[in-house]
Amino acid sequence: MPFAQRTVRQAKVLQAICGALTSRGGRAARQLQLTGSPSTLLRLIQQWKPPRRDAPRIVGVDDFAFRRGQTYGTVIVDLETHQPIDLLPDRTQAVLETWLTQHPNIAVVSRDRSTEYAAALRQALPKSIQVLDRWHLLKNLWDVLEPFLGRHQRVLRDHTLSTKPRTHADQAKRQEAVAYQLTFLSEVQRLRSEGQSIRSIARHLGCSRWLAKRYVRADAIPERRRSSRRQGLIDPYLPYLHERWSKGCRNAMLLFREIKSQGYPGGHQLVCRWAHQLRREIHPSTRIDYRAALQTRQHEILAVAHDVTLNVSPRDVLWLIWQDATRLREEEQLALNTLTEHLPQVATLLPLVSTFRAFLRLKPPEQVTPWLQAAMTSGIADLQRFAKSLQCDQPALEAAATLPWSQGPVEGVVNKIKLIKRQMYGRAGFHTLRSRVLFAFEHQA
Numbered sequence: 001m002p003f004a005q006r007t008v009r010q011a012k013v014l015q016a017i018c019g020a021l022t023s024r025g026g027r028a029a030r031q032l033q034l035t036g037s038p039s040t041l042l043r044l045i046q047q048w049k050p051p052r053r054d055a056p057r058i059v060g061v062d063d064f065a066f067r068r069g070q071t072y073g074t075v076i077v078d079l080e081t082h083q084p085i086d087l088l089p090d091r092t093q094a095v096l097e098t099w100l101t102q103h104p105n106i107a108v109v110s111r112d113r114s115t116e117y118a119a120a121l122r123q124a125l126p127k128s129i130q131v132l133d134r135w136h137l138l139k140n141l142w143d144v145l146e147p148f149l150g151r152h153q154r155v156l157r158d159h160t161l162s163t164k165p166r167t168h169a170d171q172a173k174r175q176e177a178v179a180y181q182l183t184f185l186s187e188v189q190r191l192r193s194e195g196q197s198i199r200s201i202a203r204h205l206g207c208s209r210w211l212a213k214r215y216v217r218a219d220a221i222p223e224r225r226r227s228s229r230r231q232g233l234i235d236p237y238l239p240y241l242h243e244r245w246s247k248g249c250r251n252a253m254l255l256f257r258e259i260k261s262q263g264y265p266g267g268h269q270l271v272c273r274w275a276h277q278l279r280r281e282i283h284p285s286t287r288i289d290y291r292a293a294l295q296t297r298q299h300e301i302l303a304v305a306h307d308v309t310l311n312v313s314p315r316d317v318l319w320l321i322w323q324d325a326t327r328l329r330e331e332e333q334l335a336l337n338t339l340t341e342h343l344p345q346v347a348t349l350l351p352l353v354s355t356f357r358a359f360l361r362l363k364p365p366e367q368v369t370p371w372l373q374a375a376m377t378s379g380i381a382d383l384q385r386f387a388k389s390l391q392c393d394q395p396a397l398e399a400a401a402t403l404p405w406s407q408g409p410v411e412g413v414v415n416k417i418k419l420i421k422r423q424m425y426g427r428a429g430f431h432t433l434r435s436r437v438l439f440a441f442e443h444q445a
Helices: 008-031 039-047 093-101 117-124 132-152 154-160 170-193 198-205 209-217 236-245 250-262 267-279 290-301 314-322 330-342 344-361 364-374 380-391 393-400 408-423 430-444
Strands: 059-068 071-077 083-088 108-111 129-132
Touching: 059 198, 071 093, 083 093, 083 117, 083 267, 083 430, 093 117, 093 408, 108 117, 108 290, 117 129, 129 236, 132 198, 132 314, 132 344, 132 380, 170 209, 170 314, 198 209, 198 290, 236 250, 236 267, 250 267, 314 330, 314 344, 330 344, 344 364, 364 380, 364 393, 380 393
Parallel strands: 059 108, 108 129
Antiparallel strands: 059 071, 071 083
């Protein structure tokens, strides 16, 4: 059907199809006998204008990437309706400030810790209430503490306990890797002492600048970040193994042969390691008087185990600091107590982290000022810089502890923008993307 002969209703149907399906909209439209050129389909989307709404009062502001790491835009979301209001072509102060001056009725703005957005809000809406996002605050605190702990690798490794058993082959491989890493560490420190930059050190040793920077700042071998545990080869057979173990079978090789006949694809080392771990535990049928003696012996073994090379990362220790003390296991609490004895800064961090998480969760704003003062006098340079930056945003921090608004709905809109942007395969400009995003949420509602 020619475009000139279409009714208004047919044009709206075609517009809705193209707005929902983008590149596939033409194919779906042809099946409905609503053919049109690609230019016509794009023009229908670009000509669409969002309906007039009431002036927004509570909004959230965040950035999104056109090309990650290169160009960014800004999305503004009505936090009362969870609908995007507008998309801006940049995330600079001037662009947002121009938009805000056209919407003087905005009373509350939720944002992350972007200095550009904060400056735009102070200039355009000085009477508005700014609310820092609680998730971003916790993430920023985590990002501050992890590098601090990473600069104390020697203390973490020497005074943090691990109960993971290792075979002789594992220990030999570990010792070989440690010897290589020690040589690499000494070479990095030597080149740094000669006045070479991180870039030249990385070029000389053939490694990345990120790795060279980690070794320059560390006082011992930095441990790798361990990914979340995936299902192992032995995991599907653990119920059967536990059942046989509870019935009194303690022969690891016999258990290995039994699960091998059931299709177990791994070797006997995993089964032996599993059995060795269980043998270290106290059996439920042990007499009470023997049980107390065994527990005391286990604590003595853990207390003198500092000379063993352990695989402990700053993130593992930070999780111990981050968690509620009442939820820690006995060996974790023992490791944390030992660590606080040899690294006094950890004893300073424990109440600061728990208080910071508490006033964001329980919403007592009167704790904000004492926390900032305690952080500023903590003696930890990383934490002091973090507290100093928050001091400039103290009203927004107090609002985060009292008001319910957050960046959650904004992050949902950003995720939807990513989907729509990838559907367009980079073949359309900002104005088409803006029309598609606003169109999608308008018809979703």
